[in-house]
Amino acid sequence: MSAASKQAFQNLIPNNHCFGCGPDNKAGLQIKSYWSRPGESICRFEPAPHHMAGAEHVLNGGIICTVIDCHSVCTAVAAGYAATNRTIGTGDEVWFATGSIAVRYLAPAAIDAPVELAARIVSATDKTIKVFCTLDSRGATCAEATVIAVRVSAKWQHGRESSVSN
Secondary structure: OOOHHHOOHHHHOOOOOOOOOOOOOOOOOOOOEEEEEOOEEEEEEOOOHHHEOOOOOEEOHHHHHHHHHHHHHHHHHHHHHHHOOOOOOOOOOOEEEEEEEEEEEOOOOEOOOOEEEEEEEEEEOOOEEEEEEEEEEOOEEEEEEEEEEEEEOHHHHOOOOOOOOO
């Protein structure tokens, strides 16, 4: 692995203001994703008390969906760069957005324990990447999701185009 591959994907993506993963969004969740092996990535997120659901001991389902979404889409971005043998953030920008996300909640995730996410690239084309992601808390899988990440142009990313197609 190169030194760059040991850096969080999110720290290498330029102009990333995303609530879930953007280092440029100081009010956000600030998740960090890393390759664990080719085509697979991991992330660890430490919930805070204000991330609770109605029950004070459970992580909010929207937060669960957000960290799964961001981890999966950032994995797609990293894979997009890897497909062209480039380090994230070099050359022409590679951006993906969520085309769809289907989350299955399997068990409550504890608010007072870190959650671990594991994402795996299922399939990839030039325009879409399908990612399967799990979220574990205290050794149990609490949620799983399939995310379709859609390639978007730099014009879309910079607000000059409304469509997500290239």
